[in-house]
Ligand SMILES: Cc1ncc(C[n+]2csc(CCOP(=O)(O)OP(=O)(O)O)c2C)c(N)n1
């Protein structure tokens with residue numbers, strides 16, 4: 001069986017769309033923000049100030065560099081872990097934090113992002129629909145769905161790839177293969193050697209990239225975007241990364257992760273790798289790194305303080321944005337809450 005190549009740019013492959021030093025620095029900066037956001041949110045969750053939360057530790061390159069490769073008028077369909085992609089795509093930090101706190105007001109008008117999908121893989125179909133609409137309207141943009149390795153076992157994944165292929169719409173399926181779907185390892189998820197090769201069955205491009213190599217991720221998403229906007233159809237990208245933290249704050253990975261596995265992945269920490277790469281090009285010093293980390297922590301602390309100073313959420317907020325016209329049973333429930 002042919003092995004599927006894994007694209008890596010930091011190792012010296014120059015055949016892909018390259019990222020300027022300025023863009024690479026912006027990606028690094030946003031990866032630092034995401035790591036600081038994760039750390040703060042985990043602390044807040046332990047204090048009962050944030051609900052269940054899915055951290056991105058270890059996946060920052062995949063999440064941030066992919067979003068940097070898009071244009072503001074592209075659509076994204078994120079999953080519950082993709083706070084960083086939402087932030088890069090224009091959702092203000094305060095609103096990202098509101099979402100983590102399970103509060104209303106976590107959307108910004110004009111930001112082309114769907115609400116984060118908690119159901120696995122349902123939003124891939126929505127992304128295909130968005131891409132179909134973009135083409136109908138002759139808008140030269142793409143839609144990109146973010147999802148995990150576990151999502152590739154859902155029927156929705158296969159339906160989405162099938163119709164994307166049939167219709168040749170400008171959609172990118174960005175799969176972060178982080179090794180695990182909660183406690184299910186990828187090897188128990190599929191007998192395919194790679195996830196990228198699943199594209200072949202649907203007649204679309206399949207790309208496998210080192211998801212901890214921010215420059216490679218940026219390059220392949222940029223290329224997929226160009227292909228899609230030029231009428232070349234959809235792409236499935238498998239970004240091979242590793243979830244260094246728990247699935248969510250409700251999970252304890254020590255119960256299923258083989259001992260030593262996490263340690264083996266530490267050397268691939270995407271933030272350290274990009275930091276070293278930029279330092280090697282003399283555009284990022286140790287002081288810059290410390291200053292960025294401190295600035296990010298300050299910005300997040302300030303955003304949390306602003307959000308926590310907001311008025312408590314009104315009960316009726318729970319009922320809004322669900323139906324255009326509220327069904328009677330919900331109206332009754334709302335009355336029973338004494339909110340009306
Ligand atoms: C349709 C559906 N089935 C089951 C679940 C429960 N569930 C939540 S996360 C998850 C694992 C998803 O793993 P993966 O797609 O690899 O994404 P990751 O969390 O690793 O980013 C499951 C099964 C769900 N949210 N939706």
Ligand SMILES: [Mg+2]
Nearest residue numbers: 148149180181
């Ligand atoms: Mg996963």
